[in-house]
Amino acid sequence: xxxxxxxxxxxxxxxxxxxxxxxxxxxxxxxxxxxxxxxxxxxxxxxxxxxxxxxxxxxxxxxxxxxxxxxxxxxxxxxxxxxxxxxxxxxxxxxxxxxxxxxxxxxxxxxxxxxxxxxxxxxxxxxxxxxxxxxxxxxxxxxxxxxxxxxxxxxxxxxxxxxxxxxxxxxxxxxxxxxxxxxxxxxxxxxxxxxxxxxxxxxxxxxxxxxxxxxxxxxxxxxxxxxxxxxxxxxxxxxxxxxxxxxxxxxxxxxxxxxxxxxxxxxxxxxx
Numbered sequence: 449x450x451x452x453x454x455x456x457x458x459x460x461x462x463x464x465x466x467x468x469x470x471x472x473x474x475x476x477x478x479x480x481x482x483x484x485x486x487x488x489x490x491x492x493x494x495x496x497x498x499x500x501x502x503x504x505x506x507x508x509x510x511x512x513x514x515x516x517x518x519x520x521x522x523x524x525x526x527x528x529x530x531x532x533x534x535x536x537x538x539x540x541x542x543x544x545x546x547x548x549x550x551x552x553x554x555x556x557x558x559x560x561x562x563x564x565x566x567x568x569x570x571x572x573x574x575x576x577x578x579x580x581x582x583x584x585x586x587x588x589x590x591x592x593x594x595x596x597x598x599x600x601x602x603x604x605x606x607x608x609x610x611x612x613x614x615x616x617x618x619x620x621x622x623x624x625x626x627x628x629x630x631x632x633x634x635x636x637x638x639x640x641x642x643x644x645x646x647x648x649x650x651x652x653x654x655x656x657x658x659x660x661x662x663x664x665x666x667x668x669x670x671x672x673x674x675x676x677x678x679x680x681x682x683x684x685x686x687x688x689x690x691x692x693x694x695x696x697x698x699x700x701x702x703x704x705x706x707x708x709x710x711x712x713x714x715x716x717x718x719x720x
Contacts, residue, residue, distance in 0.1 A: 465495075471502060478505070481514045482671070489678040501679035508681065513664060517671045560612040563623030569601060571639065572632030572661040572685065583635040586642050598642065602627075602649035624655045632661045632685055661685050 469475070470487045478484045486505060493501065541549065559565055571585045578587065585598040595603075605625050613622040631639045640658055643649070648656055663683040666674040676682035 465499060470498075474502065474505060477510060481510050483510070483673050486673050486675060486681060493679055497679040504679070504681050508665065516664060517667060521671055554615065557612045557615040560608060560625060561616040561622040563626075566626045566628060567601075567605060568628045568630065570630050571598075572630055572635055574632075574634055581634070583631070583639050583642070585639065596642075598639075599646070599649050602651055606650055624652060627651065627656045629656065629658050630661050631658055633663065636660050 468491075470490055475484060475487060478486060486501070490498065490501075544552075569585075571583060573584050574581050575584045575587055578584070580587075585601075586596050588594050588596055589600075605627060609622070609625055613619040616622050629639065636658065643656065663685050666676075666682050666684050668674055673681050
């Protein structure tokens with residue numbers, strides 16, 4: 449067998465690129481996080497499956513995953529049940545005077561015109577129960593107009609922006625409502641193209657931010673990766689209750705931090 453020259457690339461093909469043991473550097477990293485068990489069946493894998501396993505693990509942010517696992521395992525069981533809001537702190541619209549309603553309405557429009565409100569749409573779901581793998585937001589709900597759920601939401605935002613501008617002392621200085629749309633790894637690309645092809649339904653492209661719902665490897669009670677196959681680490685999607693954790697890289701990232709820092713209110717729309 450010819451010796452490979454230093455700096456050359458290992459051959460890739462039926463023989464695979466890995467030998468009798470996993471890549472040493474990757475194996476050491478996995479040991480650091482107590483996840484070396486992912487390589488337990490390495491000897492039984494074909495060269496192709498070894499390549500798949502290595503690529504799968506290399507795609508994971510191991511340090512971040514380890515922090516999340518440790519934080520979860522260090523928590524003290526379930527959260528305490530939420531207590532009802534004191535009755536004295538609740539005000540029902542139907543019980544308020546017309547003057548109070550008008551005051552609230554104007555206060556809300558003023559906050560909107562000052563850019564203090566953002567809308568978050570949880571739109572990571574597919575229409576599998578409707579017989580399609582497309583995002584549910586792309587579906588028409590049967591209105592005569594044929595408008596999709598995404599379009600209906602966009603038009604509501606445009607309408608509210610218009611009302612806020614009309615009520616403002618400086619309509620030209622009214623700031624747009626920023627729309628954060630949470631997708632999933634399964635719907636992200638289709639959702640972005642859906643908006644682009646429809647010119648964002650009249651919204652400005654820079655007032656719409658897409659971000660993907662986070663994923664994490666499935667782990668056992670002791671924090672070890674649960675293997676889907678000997679060469680695949682399965683990942684599950686965060687639930688909506690972990691929204692603040694999922695949105696963190698987008699809203700609190702360097703690019704978005706300055707524009708988000710002045711936003712005081714988040715309006716959560718129903719997930720689609």
